[in-house]
Amino acid sequence: MLKAILFDLDGTLLDRDASLIKLLEDQYERYATIFHEIPKNEYIKRFVELDAKGYVSKDQVYSQLIDEFELNGTDPEELHQDYLDQFKYHCIGFEQLHITLKALTDRGLKLGIISNGRCQFQMDNIKGLEIESFFDTILISACENLRKPDPEIFNKALSQLEVTAEEAIFVGDHPLNDIKAAHNVGMKTVWKKDMHWGPAEASAVIEDLAELLELADRL
Incomplete structure (x- = not known):
């Protein structure tokens, strides 16, 4: 029984797929001074690829994004912490x-x-x-x-x-x-x-x- x-x-x-995209759209806007030269859809697409359905650590994802997009001086830990703090609002x-x-x-x-x-x-x-x-x-x-x-x-x-x-x-x-x-x-x-x-x-x-x-x- x-x-x-x-x-x-x-x-x-x-x-999670929909929630992640919603979070990334919001993060992109809030960190516009960092991301303004990167097309939003390109940033989100690459994040999703690197994230591998959540099986890759976000500190690695942000570090890789910063390297690939040449976001010199950007702190990956700040973006990672923002992810941890904000995801719950986009579930x-x-x-x-x-x-x-x-x-x-x-x-x-x-x-x-x-x-x-x-x-x-x-x-x-x-x-x-x-x-x-x-x-x-x-x-x-x-x-x-x-x-x-x-x-x-x-x-x-x-x-x-x-x-x-x-x-x-x-x-x-x-x-x-x-x-x-x-x-x-x-x-x-x-x-x-x-x-x-x-x-x-x-x-x-x-x-x-x-x-x-x-x-x-x-x-």
């Missing part, structure tokens, strides 16, 4: 996010998040999406000193929710860190389709979060 659903954050609940959730989470909790299901990333940064983004109240447990890798795909972070979440792996589903976009890792601890898995990473071998595949409502009845 299904008792809990656990989620990844970036690319699953948070539309965009996927469609049906709040409706889906409310419907799942109304069914009596326990919900959790397991996310890789910085403690405060990821918690700020969860609050930015206004979804913190839906979740019974939230585990962030830097807070736990555990990182997906380590099975221990999945097992810790299951323990906190007081459910077995067989009673839970994990929803994520990354084939290895989310889907394979959750499967390895005995959970059913739902791949939030993202062909940048995929395909993934999961119990089910969704493109829209609302599809979980029907899946929850049969998984």
Whole structure:
């Protein structure tokens, strides 16, 4: 019997691609004295390429951008800190996010998040999406000193929710860190389709979060 659903954050609940572009557009305008000779679309396009879906450290990204665009005298740490401080104000959730989470909790299901990333940064983004109240447990890798795909972070979440792996589903976009890792601890898995990473071998595949409502009845 299904008792809990656990989620990844970036690319699953948070539309990170859209949120990143929104943040970069704002940052470009606020730092116009630095970026004024670079076309906005060129700056954003190159940042997104270097960022590699969040898998490259932002201090490296900003340092590379400064070198490539010859922004002499620009402090990469200042831009990086601005990124960390401002991202939470630009968080965009996927469609049906709040409706889906409310419907799942109304069914009596326990919900959790397991996310890789910085403690405060990821918690700020969860609050930015206004979804913190839906979740019974939230585990962030830097807070736990555990990182997906380590099975221990999945097992810790299951323990906190007081459910077995067989009673839970994990929803994520990354084939290895989310889907394979959750499967390895005995959970059913739902791949939030993202062909940048995929395909993934999961119990089910969704493109829209609302599809979980029907899946929850049969998984």
